Amino acid sequence: MVARKLKCALCGIWGAVLLLATGNAFAEYPLNLTPGVTDISHKVYDLHMLVFWICVVIGFGVFAVLIYSLMTHRKSKGAVPATFHESTTVEIIWTTIPFLILVGMAIPATKTLLALEDTRDADMSIQITGYQWKWKYDYLEDDISFFSVLTTPRDQIEGRAPKDETYLMDVDNPVVVPINKKIRFLITSNDVIHSWWVPDLGWKQDAVPGFINEGWTELSEPGTYRGKCAELCGKDHGFMPIVLIAKTEDDYQQWVADQKAGAAAAAEAATQTWTLDDLVARGESVYNTNCAACHQANGQGIPGVFPAIAGSAIATGDVAGHTNIVLDGKAGTAMQAFGAQLGDADLAAVITYQRNAFGNDTGDMVQPSDIAAAR
Amino acid sequence: MSTATTHDEHHHGAPSGIMRWITTTNHKDIGTLYLWFAFIMFLVGGAMAMVIRAELFQPGLQIVDPNFFNTMTTMHGLLMVFGAIMPAMVGLANWQVPLMIGAPDMALPRMNNWSFWILPFAGIMLVSTLFMEGGGPNFGWTFYAPLSTTFAPKSTDFFIFAVHMLGFSSIMGAINIIATVLNMRAPGMTLMKMPLFVWTWFITAFLLIAVMPVLAGVVTMMLTDRNFGTSFFSAAGGGDPVLFQHVFWFFGHPEVYIMILPAFGVISQIIPTFARKKLFGYSSMVYATASIAFLSFIVWAHHMFTTGMPVAGELYFMYATMMIAVPTAVKVFNWTATMWRGSMTFETPMLWAVSFVFLFTIGGFTGLMMGVAPVDMQYHDTYFIVAHFHYVLVTGALFAIFGAVYYWIPKWTGHMYDEKLGKIHFWWSAISVNVLFFPQHFIGLAGMPRRIPDYSLQFADWNMISSLGGFAFGLAQLFFLYIIIKTIKGGEKATTQVWEDAEGLEWTVPSPAPYHTFATAPEVR
Amino acid sequence: MSATNGGYYLPEPSHWPIIGSVGLFTFLAGFANFLHGGSSMIMLAGAAVLIFMLFGWFGTVIGESQSGKYDDQVDMSFRWGMGWFIFSEVMFFAAFFGVLFYARMWSVPWLGGAGNNVMTNELLWPAFEAMWPTNGPGDVGGDFQMMGAWGIPAINTLILLSSGVTVTWAHWALKKENRGQLILGLLATVALGFLFLSLQVYEYYHAYTELGLTLGSGIYGSTFFMLTGFHGLHVTLGATMLLVILIRSIKGHFTADNHFAFEAVAWYWHFVDVVWLGLFVFVYWLV
Numbered sequence A: 001m002v003a004r005k006l007k008c009a010l011c012g013i014w015g016a017v018l019l020l021a022t023g024n025a026f027a028e029y030p031l032n033l034t035p036g037v038t039d040i041s042h043k044v045y046d047l048h049m050l051v052f053w054i055c056v057v058i059g060f061g062v063f064a065v066l067i068y069s070l071m072t073h074r075k076s077k078g079a080v081p082a083t084f085h086e087s088t089t090v091e092i093i094w095t096t097i098p099f100l101i102l103v104g105m106a107i108p109a110t111k112t113l114l115a116l117e118d119t120r121d122a123d124m125s126i127q128i129t130g131y132q133w134k135w136k137y138d139y140l141e142d143d144i145s146f147f148s149v150l151t152t153p154r155d156q157i158e159g160r161a162p163k164d165e166t167y168l169m170d171v172d173n174p175v176v177v178p179i180n181k182k183i184r185f186l187i188t189s190n191d192v193i194h195s196w197w198v199p200d201l202g203w204k205q206d207a208v209p210g211f212i213n214e215g216w217t218e219l220s221e222p223g224t225y226r227g228k229c230a231e232l233c234g235k236d237h238g239f240m241p242i243v244l245i246a247k248t249e250d251d252y253q254q255w256v257a258d259q260k261a262g263a264a265a266a267a268e269a270a271t272q273t274w275t276l277d278d279l280v281a282r283g284e285s286v287y288n289t290n291c292a293a294c295h296q297a298n299g300q301g302i303p304g305v306f307p308a309i310a311g312s313a314i315a316t317g318d319v320a321g322h323t324n325i326v327l328d329g330k331a332g333t334a335m336q337a338f339g340a341q342l343g344d345a346d347l348a349a350v351i352t353y354q355r356n357a358f359g360n361d362t363g364d365m366v367q368p369s370d371i372a373a374a375r
Numbered sequence B: 001m002s003t004a005t006t007h008d009e010h011h012h013g014a015p016s017g018i019m020r021w022i023t024t025t026n027h028k029d030i031g032t033l034y035l036w037f038a039f040i041m042f043l044v045g046g047a048m049a050m051v052i053r054a055e056l057f058q059p060g061l062q063i064v065d066p067n068f069f070n071t072m073t074t075m076h077g078l079l080m081v082f083g084a085i086m087p088a089m090v091g092l093a094n095w096q097v098p099l100m101i102g103a104p105d106m107a108l109p110r111m112n113n114w115s116f117w118i119l120p121f122a123g124i125m126l127v128s129t130l131f132m133e134g135g136g137p138n139f140g141w142t143f144y145a146p147l148s149t150t151f152a153p154k155s156t157d158f159f160i161f162a163v164h165m166l167g168f169s170s171i172m173g174a175i176n177i178i179a180t181v182l183n184m185r186a187p188g189m190t191l192m193k194m195p196l197f198v199w200t201w202f203i204t205a206f207l208l209i210a211v212m213p214v215l216a217g218v219v220t221m222m223l224t225d226r227n228f229g230t231s232f233f234s235a236a237g238g239g240d241p242v243l244f245q246h247v248f249w250f251f252g253h254p255e256v257y258i259m260i261l262p263a264f265g266v267i268s269q270i271i272p273t274f275a276r277k278k279l280f281g282y283s284s285m286v287y288a289t290a291s292i293a294f295l296s297f298i299v300w301a302h303h304m305f306t307t308g309m310p311v312a313g314e315l316y317f318m319y320a321t322m323m324i325a326v327p328t329a330v331k332v333f334n335w336t337a338t339m340w341r342g343s344m345t346f347e348t349p350m351l352w353a354v355s356f357v358f359l360f361t362i363g364g365f366t367g368l369m370m371g372v373a374p375v376d377m378q379y380h381d382t383y384f385i386v387a388h389f390h391y392v393l394v395t396g397a398l399f400a401i402f403g404a405v406y407y408w409i410p411k412w413t414g415h416m417y418d419e420k421l422g423k424i425h426f427w428w429s430a431i432s433v434n435v436l437f438f439p440q441h442f443i444g445l446a447g448m449p450r451r452i453p454d455y456s457l458q459f460a461d462w463n464m465i466s467s468l469g470g471f472a473f474g475l476a477q478l479f480f481l482y483i484i485i486k487t488i489k490g491g492e493k494a495t496t497q498v499w500e501d502a503e504g505l506e507w508t509v510p511s512p513a514p515y516h517t518f519a520t521a522p523e524v525r
Numbered sequence C: 001m002s003a004t005n006g007g008y009y010l011p012e013p014s015h016w017p018i019i020g021s022v023g024l025f026t027f028l029a030g031f032a033n034f035l036h037g038g039s040s041m042i043m044l045a046g047a048a049v050l051i052f053m054l055f056g057w058f059g060t061v062i063g064e065s066q067s068g069k070y071d072d073q074v075d076m077s078f079r080w081g082m083g084w085f086i087f088s089e090v091m092f093f094a095a096f097f098g099v100l101f102y103a104r105m106w107s108v109p110w111l112g113g114a115g116n117n118v119m120t121n122e123l124l125w126p127a128f129e130a131m132w133p134t135n136g137p138g139d140v141g142g143d144f145q146m147m148g149a150w151g152i153p154a155i156n157t158l159i160l161l162s163s164g165v166t167v168t169w170a171h172w173a174l175k176k177e178n179r180g181q182l183i184l185g186l187l188a189t190v191a192l193g194f195l196f197l198s199l200q201v202y203e204y205y206h207a208y209t210e211l212g213l214t215l216g217s218g219i220y221g222s223t224f225f226m227l228t229g230f231h232g233l234h235v236t237l238g239a240t241m242l243l244v245i246l247i248r249s250i251k252g253h254f255t256a257d258n259h260f261a262f263e264a265v266a267w268y269w270h271f272v273d274v275v276w277l278g279l280f281v282f283v284y285w286l287v
Ligand code: HEA
Pocket: A054, A055, A058, A062, A098, A099, A101, A102, B142, B256, B257, B259, B260, B302, B303, B304, B305, B321, B322, B324, B325, B328, B329, B330, B332, B360, B361, B362, B363, B364, B365, B366, B367, B368, B369, B370, B371, B372, B376, B379, B380, B381, B385, B388, B389, B392, B393, B396, B397
């Protein structure tokens, strides 16, 4: 009776293992690693399947013997215990065979690893910097630089609105790359360790503050590929996705031109003088994308972790002090130097917003030119 | 697990009531204390796992905020590893090692008491961080710098000291076990006649003494980086955040074998008893255990394949890691050979042991897959790993502990547990645990990172199934609590031998084992 | 409940461990509280309880030993216990030595562009050149000078080595039941130990006031003070234990064939000695 139950349970597990292998039976459920879209990712996938099948075959062998024994060598069937309990020959055999199998696995693994780590002869380089909780991309050759932040609305996260197909996988500024170019990624971090991972590329690489780790890819198909930060990096670790768009060479050049035009427009904005209402309106949106993750949308912060802006001595005190902490951050805390991240107009707007929102009503106004002067 | 010993010939002056437990120097009392402490911590850590599974039941933020979610993940990992599994194993060692080698007690009984009584204080310090301003530790049980140094809540300093205390306790406990094994064996009990449970614990104790001080070192550096301006883990000062991981995993990898080797020992006791056949390949089992222990010191960076180590390092750690499959293979094959042509019955302890062999092997296979560095670039920090380590820890270490408790509880309490309830507990757990953790392989491969409170929609179905399995598994453990209490309170009287064909000195003393056993050492043939 | 018939000594239930736990908990919780700006009173109270516990516990052990309750087997347990305890201390120091080697062989060269970290240097720390000693590319803690090997450290090496000799001399005297030389040998050892400590205090003072070298001087300062500091702590502990042994010797507690406490402390002292040699070579000398 027990045996039959045991058998059923084991068959159930076994069935699940096989399902994982074939996958198709539940096509709508994700079950297996993605084969990815690059040469390397295919190699990684093949290696994964190879190791997987080796394990399945060995497992099948061992479990078959075990199950046979459990079925037949039982007291209720009148089995009489044998007395053997040692055999050096057998021990040597079952030490050697696994060893040889492992050597067989190590050879392709070594080849793939060497290919994966070979970042030489790249056509272009993109520096990726992890921040709590967003990514920054610097195109080293093209002088393009931008941040990439989650855009999924809070309403969807908190269940007040239905969730999109791409829930938690959308960003404001995706990283764009050309196809058929070997692209080298130079990955680092500004604060804690993050990990840049797009499964379709076949690898992830940690972003370690103070060091640069390298990775590379060469895509052949235009498309949108999504990934996530994979290393625990604090409160919003689950909310820092990656969107990578591969474009044909022409489209890519067009995108580069657009980026440069955009930068010019931002510089333009920084020279204007703004009204209080415009500053506060723009400041609110800057605040919600850049500051609310820590200081919270209502400005209350999280006690003991992130200070409140509402009623803060700095945000209601001297303007210079306030500008300072926003420009330079505070070393040794999570407060980043936003001077390096935002343009003068955005900075002026967000400071003005903080000084007038959440009941701070100081009435102060900070102009982009003030920021330029304070830098 | 306890009351049996109370109406024992109490000598004059021995305190009674609560003071008996606080001041005791008796290995059985202390073993009982360890086991209860571990069980309580298991329930607390398990309750935190329930918070995790409840939040992950559906996509979206439902129950807790992300920071608290991270705290739950961290505390769950810490409490299960340091509060539940390790103390439970030490509890088993305290009860069984002296009984199995024919010793009157542990070698250093007073220190034994201290090893235990540090634990509740460390536990209180750790759990108290949850109520401090800024919350408890929220950086994962691996507490990587600089998240745990510069960016961590204030309570982290309490966490650090709690780890110091845990380490201190473990080192003293381990020293005691080594001294006991080396110095307290009955005449004739040569090393190569020791039961495997004693052997595995002996080797585990060595691992503990070698790596717990390293853990103490790494938290000490965290403390100074946080409070005294040192730069161990900061590049600006010439240090390296990845250095933290090297030191941590130099401790951390042996740590996982610290949790599994005694489990191997338990399984090697249970299977021969219920197969009515001697353990196959006793000496190769001993050598395999020693090899695993040795290898565990030289594979640590397989947790760090994505940190940007030099390629040569990655290759080395890949090869070394794969090697561990060889001695582990020997163990699995020897257990199989022990059952082969035996005369098996399937009482509850045997059920746990057999399921251990199956499910641990599955966990071992996924471990081997992750040891393959280029593929680990995909697996790393996903639910595939969560699935791996729950197969080796829950269906490995924890199932072995359950097996051990059913196997030896008649000896501890003098009562047989209720066989029917034991079987129900087993089947309920064995099925639900697979519903809980098997789907995590799928979502992990499909790309769900670990330690996230919310996920994108393609992972929703399997997460829901996993959560349902989790709730079922959790309830099964409350049922276990009931079985234990029932057994302590009463039940069929256990014989001296308890199990028909069990071998070993513990089965030569009455059940319950008298408060002092082997005052005169038994003679071992 | 005490001795088993004709066998191994099993102690009575004891309240010392729980007092130790309370003391440890109070001390550490007080320390954390102190780090967060609280008063140091809780911490000191904890330390006092711990010291009280040590006196009480060891006092009990000494009493039991003097009244002849311990046999050879108990003695052996103590030996294994002390031996493995020292091994755990070895591993504790190994962690810090490992960190020193890692910094010197890997992290600092990497920041300077070695190995697969060319871009680390080029993009993040272009002005940094790897060398030892260093306070890192961020110049953490400001300018400093390193501690030379051939002044106080060399003298301290001699001091510790001689103290190893004097403690061996004392042991030899003990085995010959020569009390005069035993006491003299121990006295010399204790004196050398405290001399070492005073010189180290002076060295630290010199580092902080004249060399600009502090715990915050980047990785050099961190490893320097961590290694020498923990070693100094162990010397303090060892010298204190030697002092206790000295007092016990004067009281006549040891006999030629029964003096495990003496040996345990001597082992410990030799261990502290060997660690120092490692320090002298890798922290002070080879730069
Ligand atoms: C009890 C605990 C335990 C045990 C026993 C193991 C056993 C193993 N583990 Fe696991 N591991 C953990 C606990 C454990 N692990 C934990 C907790 C983590 C995560 C930590 C964290 O990040 O939080 C982890 C993570 C982890 C990683 C890091 C993944 C990553 O973060 O990227 C790796 C990588 O190599 C790994 C490998 C292995 C291997 C090769 C074994 C081997 O020992 C397995 C050997 C067993 C077998 C292989 C099966 C039986 C053998 C046969 C039937 C014979 C024949 C087989 C062949 C020849 C193929 N483990």
